[in-house]
Amino acid sequence: xxxxxxxxxxxxxxxxxxxxxxxxxxxxxxxxxxxxxxxxxxxxxxxxxxxxxxxxxxxxxxxxxxxxxxxxxxxxxxxxxxxxxxxxxxxxxxxxxxxxxxxxxxxxxxxxxxxxxxxxxxxxxxxxxxxxxxxxxxxxxxxxxxxxxxxxxxxxxxxxxxxxxxxxxxxxxxxxxxxxxxxxxxxxxxxxxxxxxxxxxxxxxxxxxxxxxxxxxxxxxxxxxxxxxxxxxxxxxxxxxxxxxxxxxxxxxxxxxxxxxxxxxxxxxxxxxxxxxxxxxxxxxxxxxxxxxxxxxxxxxxxxxxxxxxxxxxxxxxxxxxxxxxxx
Amino acid sequence: xxxxxxxxxxxxxxxxxxxxxxxxxxxxxxxxxxxxxxxxxxxxxxxxxxxxxxxxxxxxxxxxxxxxxxxxxxxxxxxxxxxxxxxxxxxxxxxxxxxxxxxxxxxxxxxxxxxxxxxxxxxxxxxxxxxxxxxxxxxxxxxxxxxxxxxxxxxxxxxxxxxxxxxxxxxxxxxxxxxxxxxxxxxxxxxxxxxxxxxxxxxxxxxxxxxxxxxxxxxxxxxxxxxxxxxxxxxxxxxxxxxxxxxxxxxxxxxxxxxxxxx
Ligand SMILES: Cc1cc2nc3c(=O)[nH]c(=O)nc-3n(C[C@H](O)[C@H](O)[C@H](O)COP(=O)(O)OP(=O)(O)OC[C@H]3O[C@@H](n4cnc5c(N)ncnc54)[C@H](O)[C@@H]3O)c2cc1C
Numbered sequence: 001x002x003x004x005x006x007x008x009x010x011x012x013x014x015x016x017x018x019x020x021x022x023x024x025x026x027x028x029x030x031x032x033x034x035x036x037x038x039x040x041x042x043x044x045x046x047x048x049x050x051x052x053x054x055x056x057x058x059x060x061x062x063x064x065x066x067x068x069x070x071x072x073x074x075x076x077x078x079x080x081x082x083x084x085x086x087x088x089x090x091x092x093x094x095x096x097x098x099x100x101x102x103x104x105x106x107x108x109x110x111x112x113x114x115x116x117x118x119x120x121x122x123x124x125x126x127x128x129x130x131x132x133x134x135x136x137x138x139x140x141x142x143x144x145x146x147x148x149x150x151x152x153x154x155x156x157x158x159x160x161x162x163x164x165x166x167x168x169x170x171x172x173x174x175x176x177x178x179x180x181x182x183x184x185x186x187x188x189x190x191x192x193x194x195x196x197x198x199x200x201x202x203x204x205x206x207x208x209x210x211x212x213x214x215x216x217x218x219x220x221x222x223x224x225x226x227x228x229x230x231x232x233x234x235x236x237x238x239x240x241x242x243x244x245x246x247x248x249x250x251x252x253x254x255x256x257x258x259x260x261x262x263x264x265x266x267x268x269x270x271x272x273x274x275x276x277x278x279x280x281x282x283x284x285x286x287x288x289x290x291x292x293x294x295x296x297x298x299x300x301x302x303x304x305x306x307x308x309x310x311x312x313x314x315x316x317x318x319x320x321x322x323x324x325x326x327x328x
Numbered sequence: 329x330x331x332x333x334x335x336x337x338x339x340x341x342x343x344x345x346x347x348x349x350x351x352x353x354x355x356x357x358x359x360x361x362x363x364x365x366x367x368x369x370x371x372x373x374x375x376x377x378x379x380x381x382x383x384x385x386x387x388x389x390x391x392x393x394x395x396x397x398x399x400x401x402x403x404x405x406x407x408x409x410x411x412x413x414x415x416x417x418x419x420x421x422x423x424x425x426x427x428x429x430x431x432x433x434x435x436x437x438x439x440x441x442x443x444x445x446x447x448x449x450x451x452x453x454x455x456x457x458x459x460x461x462x463x464x465x466x467x468x469x470x471x472x473x474x475x476x477x478x479x480x481x482x483x484x485x486x487x488x489x490x491x492x493x494x495x496x497x498x499x500x501x502x503x504x505x506x507x508x509x510x511x512x513x514x515x516x517x518x519x520x521x522x523x524x525x526x527x528x529x530x531x532x533x534x535x536x537x538x539x540x541x542x543x544x545x546x547x548x549x550x551x552x553x554x555x556x557x558x559x560x561x562x563x564x565x566x567x568x569x570x571x572x573x574x575x576x577x578x579x580x581x582x583x584x585x586x587x588x589x590x591x
Contacts, residue, residue, distance in 0.1 A: 074467060096489045099447075100470045103424070103458030112551035113424060115453030134451040134557070135339065138346035139355060142555040149551075154453075185467030185500040189484075194492035206589045212342050230589065239342075242510035248492055256492050263589035270342070284587040286580060287566060293345045302583060303566030304576055311573065318577045319590070 001123075002147055003085060004035040005061075007092045007101075009071070013048030015039075018093035018155075020162035023056060025091055025155050027163060028120035029128065034058045035091070038083075040076050042069040054170040064176040067183075073100035074184040081108045083175045087150045089128075094154035095254070102154045111150035114143060118159040123147070136270050137295040156273060157254075197249020199233050206232035206263045209252060211275075212239040213268015213289065213308055220245055222312050223267060229319040235259065237269045253278040267308045271296030288312070329384035329477070331375040332440040333408070334431055334457070335368035336390055337399045338450045352556050364399040367446030371507035373514040374475060375444055376407045382477055385409040387438070391419060391430050397530055404528060405521035406514070416534035421547025424452065428459035429545050433538040435464060442483075443504045447471055454506065461504035469499055470506040 006022035008015050019037065026035035037057040039049050046064055053060045063079050084090065090105070092098040094116045106113035118140070119131030126148040133140050145151055201207060208227040214220060220234070227234045234250065241251045252259050254274045260281035267288045269275060276299060279285070287300035288308045297303040304311065339346065343361040348354075364372075375386040387410040388403040390396050400411030414430055422430065435443060445457035447470065454470065461468030469485055473494065476484040481501045486494040488508050499505075535542050543549060569576045584590055 077462075096471055096487065096495075099454045100458070100468070100487070103455045104462035104468055107425070107428070107459050107462035113455055113459070114552055115455055129555075132453065135344075135346040135355070136341040136450065138341060139348065139557045140560050141557050144553050144555050146551040185503065186469055187498045189496040189498060191489070192486070192494040192496060194494075206584075230584075232589075238509065244513065251492065254490065255488050258491075263584055263587050265584075284583070284589070285566075286584065291345055292568075293347070297566045297568070300566035302580070303568045304580070305568065306573065306576070311577070314573060314577050315580060318581055322581065322590075 001030055001033070002087050002089045002150060004029060004033050004089045004091065005038050005084065006035050007080075007090060007098075008037050008039045008049065008053065009093060009095075009097055010039065010041065010045070010049040013045040015049050015053055016093065018095075018157055019053065020056065021157065021160040022091045022093065022155060024160040024163050025117075025120055028160070029089065029123055036061055038063065038080065038090075040065070040068045040071065040079055042066050050172045054172065055167045056165065056170075058168045058170045060170060060172045061175045062172050063179065064174065065179055065182060070188045071097055072184055072186065072188050073097060073104070074186055075182045077101055077105045077108060078182055078184075079179055080105060082178050082180070084109065087148075089147060089151045089153065092152065092154050094156050098154045102152050106152040109150055109152065111152050112145045112147055113152050114145050115154045116156050117153055118156050133273075136272055138293060157277065158273075194248065197247045199250065201233050201235040201250055201252070202257055202259050204233040204259075205261055206230050206265075207235045207252075207259060207261045208232050208265045208267065209235040209237070209269060210240055210267050211237040211269030214240065214245070215268075215309070217243070217245040219309060222309065222316075226265075226312050226316040226319075229316050229323070232265075237272075237275050251278075266296050266300065267312060269296055270294050271299060329378060329382055329441045330439060331378065331384060331386050331442045331444065332435060332438065333368065333371045333375050333386065333388045333403075334390070334443065334445045334460075335372065335388050335399060335403065336365045336446075336449050336452075337362050337392065337396045338365045341450055348557050348559065352558065355557060362395075362398070364402060365446050365449045367448065367507055367509050369403070369446075369514050370509050370511050371444040371446050372403045372406060372408055373512045374507055375442075376515075377512060378442075378475065378477060384441075387412060387440075389414060389431070389434060391415070391422075391427055400530055401522055401525050401528075402517055404525040405517045411528075411530045413530050413532045414534075414538070415532055416542070418535045418540075418542035418546050421550055421553075422545045423550035423552040424455035425459055425552075426545040426550055428456050428463055430538065430540055431456065431460050432463045433540045434533065435460070437538065441501050443502070445504070445506045447506045447508045457504050457506040464502075464504070467499050467503040468505070469497060469503070471508045472505045473508045473511045475505070475511075
């Protein structure tokens with residue numbers, strides 16, 4: 001059985017939530033496996049991460065180098081190629097760093113590559129069976145992967161439930177001396193934090209959220225009118241921001257804001273995982289979509305198959321009517 | 329600057345209800361609306377904007393079949409200088425690595441300063457750009473949402489990271505970048521524009537033209553294979569409201585009020 005490694009992202013000395021999910025995924029590949037955590041970085045933060053992993057991982061490989069103080073994927077790749085034994089399976093979270101690192105690493109390791117995996121069905125000989133989604137989550141696919149020369153696999157955040165486990169009392173092995181000098185054709189400069197917008201969607205109890213189904217900029221007013229009647233704010237999915245119909249600060253999702261409303265009206269939103277990743281706190285979700293197969297209906301509490309351009313104005317009228325009755 | 333954009337034609341998920349075919353080994357492809365993969369179109373627009381600032385050319389390449397010429401013509405109507413189709417029976421069933429291997433051979437036949445791809449494709453998974461860069465030993469950046477050309481063979485780019493924050497980097501040319509949607513506003517392409525390029529010949533290259541070993545690509549060489557498609561058994565799913573629009577509106581108001589969503 002190939003040796004399994006997990007790449008642990010971290011920030012300010014704390015391992016990312018994905019550390020426990022990657023462990024759970026490793027156990028799905030092989031229930032008896034004891035995966036090894038790999039952490040790259042520099043200084044006291046790196047030591048803090050390694051020591052906190054000792055409770056969950058039997059073994060942690062520490063790769064310390066000043067050039068790795070910021071996780072530059074090209075440098076991390078060079079470091080991993082040096083230390084990973086041939087034929088290893090490496091698990092990485094499918095987010096902005098994993099997307100940057102994993103495909104190139106698989107080439108340099110001469111290993112198979114599968115991205116954005118949601119499920120692991122198990123291993124038979126040198127064939128690993130995995131589950132992915134395609135076409136915006138409308139269908140899933142079984143994928144088989146030949147791991148005879150190793151594999152790099154990125155895992156969808158949230159898809160693997162962390163396991164309950166007894167403290168591992170693990171050891172930390174320092175692999176830094178194996179590195180040699182590290183240089184890259186890409187250099188990190190700085191991080192620019194997203195600007196705050198006119199409306200803070202993270203503070204609203206009710207969100208009227210619109211997606212590509214709103215079709216054009218002029219129609220945004222239809223959602224705003226409903227939001228006004230409800231005392232809610234208008235939020236949106238990414239294509240609405242890409243088209244410049246609303247500001248970036250209104251975007252819900254992995255590359256936008258994380259919101260925790262009580263009620264979320266998803267209007268013309270298909271329900272991609274990047275969008276859903278921004279909805280937390282288990283709100284009551286009402287989905288309006290003209291496609292009865294839209295994945296949003298799998299996660300919504302209530303679904304309506306209709307044209308939002310006709311449905312929303314009627315809903316707005318009804319709510320206004322109620323307000324005027326209650327005022328009288 | 330000589331820029332190559334790798335693009336693909338895919339079923340448009342916002343326009344289609346994707347269903348399985350009866351055998352379950354593919355999606356039902358009859359009657360699907362196809363278009364250029366969305367981020368690839370942003371990549372072409374970005375290339376055109378760079379060239380209009382500093383000069384150069386934009387070549388759009390796709391690995392596929394005759395049907396895929398349609399997107400090449402569309403991008404040429406947008407302003408791309410050349411469209412190239414890479415097509416060979418030996419390429420069928422290639423995994424991401426196979427496609428990257430084919431593209432690498434094409435890149436090495438030309439002289440490009442910059443290679444762009446889209447961030448990901450509907451049925452792919454953000455793989456070809458990063459693999460291609462590693463095969464060429466070029467630097468790579470994914471999720472790129474702005475590009476500024478600097479002096480001295482370098483670019484300043486930003487990458488989109490969590491929460492809408494931007495990671496700024498400097499990167500040496502030649503390099504490969506995967507382009508994220510929203511980086512620009514792609515220009516509109518009308519029927520007239522497409523008609524104007526309808527008869528421009530599109531060169532086609534096969535395995536032997538590119539010097540690609542057919543054994544290193546295609547179904548047989550693929551380490552990763554899709555076995556079948558399925559629609560997963562769902563959790564409980566949404567309660568679908570039935571009835572007239574008026575009845576549904578009333579029901580929604582009632583439910584939203586019960587959840588504290590009415591002031
Ligand atoms: C790295 C990365 C990060 C991303 N981050 C985010 C993010 O933070 N947030 C985010 O939202 N996305 C994000 N995305 C994009 C994401 O993958 C999806 O493409 C996006 O969420 C789709 O938005 P949508 O549902 O509005 O559009 P689509 O998927 O196109 O869906 C539109 C829906 O509207 C319906 N519709 C159309 N017309 C009507 C009508 N008249 N009435 C009713 N329904 C109608 C259609 O049936 C369809 O279901 C990210 C992607 C990547 C690669």
